[in-house]
Amino acid sequence: MTNTTSEPSIASVARTIIRVLGLPEGGLEPEAAGADQRVLALAPAAGVKKLLIYAPDAIGRQVIGKLPEIFSGLEAAGFAKVPVASVFPSKTPVCFASMFSGLQPAGHGIRSYEKPVLTCKTIFDALPPQGVRTAIVAVKDSSIDLIFRGREVDYYSEPDDSAATVRALELIAAGAHDCILVYHQEYDDLLHATDPWNDAALAAVKRHVRSFEELTAAFDKKWGGMPRAALFAPDHGAHIDPATGKGTHGAGSGPDMEVAHFWKFQ
Numbered sequence: 518m519t520n521t522t523s524e525p526s527i528a529s530v531a532r533t534i535i536r537v538l539g540l541p542e543g544g545l546e547p548e549a550a551g552a553d554q555r556v557l558a559l560a561p562a563a564g565v566k567k568l569l570i571y572a573p574d575a576i577g578r579q580v581i582g583k584l585p586e587i588f589s590g591l592e593a594a595g596f597a598k599v600p601v602a603s604v605f606p607s608k609t610p611v612c613f614a615s616m617f618s619g620l621q622p623a624g625h626g627i628r629s630y631e632k633p634v635l636t637c638k639t640i641f642d643a644l645p646p647q648g649v650r651t652a653i654v655a656v657k658d659s660s661i662d663l664i665f666r667g668r669e670v671d672y673y674s675e676p677d678d679s680a681a682t683v684r685a686l687e688l689i690a691a692g693a694h695d696c697i698l699v700y701h702q703e704y705d706d707l708l709h710a711t712d713p714w715n716d717a718a719l720a721a722v723k724r725h726v727r728s729f730e731e732l733t734a735a736f737d738k739k740w741g742g743m744p745r746a747a748l749f750a751p752d753h754g755a756h757i758d759p760a761t762g763k764g765t766h767g768a769g770s771g772p773d774m775e776v777a778h779f780w781k782f783q
């Protein structure tokens with residue numbers, strides 16, 4: 518495995534989103550990581566008006582390598598693959614707190630599998646005052662459903678991934694939001710129950726990509742002609758625990774930490 522320490526981490530996503538939307542700096546904590554220059558180089562100078570963020574749990578770079586035809590399809594559709602490092606410990610609430618605050622775990626305070634409401638600034642604090650109407654669609658009681666509460670955004674808690682997709686499609690069609698974050702978790706559920714590389718788990722990854730394609734198609738149909746961006750942003754990877762034979766994650770190196778995001782600007 519390649520050393521990922523020189524890559525921007527998923528914490529760069531928060532300030533990248535601020536810059537991509539053309540918003541003033543300052544909405545995040547001063548310590549938030551800098552924007553990812555590789556992404557800014559793809560974005561229109563004046564920024565985009567609409568942003569769709571799809572956050573599937575636990576899809577690391579190793580999964581991408583196991584389903585090359587699925588992910589090369591995303592690249593063929595115009596998505597740029599951007600390798601990024603996760604944060605340690607590579608657990609879901611820790612990672613999404615970093616991704617949307619820009620802070621390392623010591624900065625935002627979630628250092629283990631716990632889901633308190635964050636008290637630091639996040640993009641969900643930064644966007645609404647700038648007029649960016651924002652929605653979070655997540656499976657009920659998941660990390661994303663809980664840790665960003667109390668902001669001026671619309672929250673939708675859904676029973677499962679399919680319901681989250683239906684809700685997000687309704688919201689996209691209604692057009693009342695400028696930024697929508699959608700979270701799915703089926704692959705993470707399956708890799709813990711079995712292992713990350715079996716056919717049933719990989720079929721869930723395919724469903725995640727298909728959901729993303731469905732969401733982006735609806736997003737493009739709604740906002741065609743409007744400057745916009747779509748982002749596929751998983752939190753961490755996974756590996757097999759030799760003691761149990763089942764999938765797990767949380768390590769500070771290796772496949773748990775190796776992630777890739779996909780961005781498309783139109």
Ligand SMILES: [Zn+2]
Pocket residue numbers: 575609705706709766
């Ligand atoms: Zn997990």
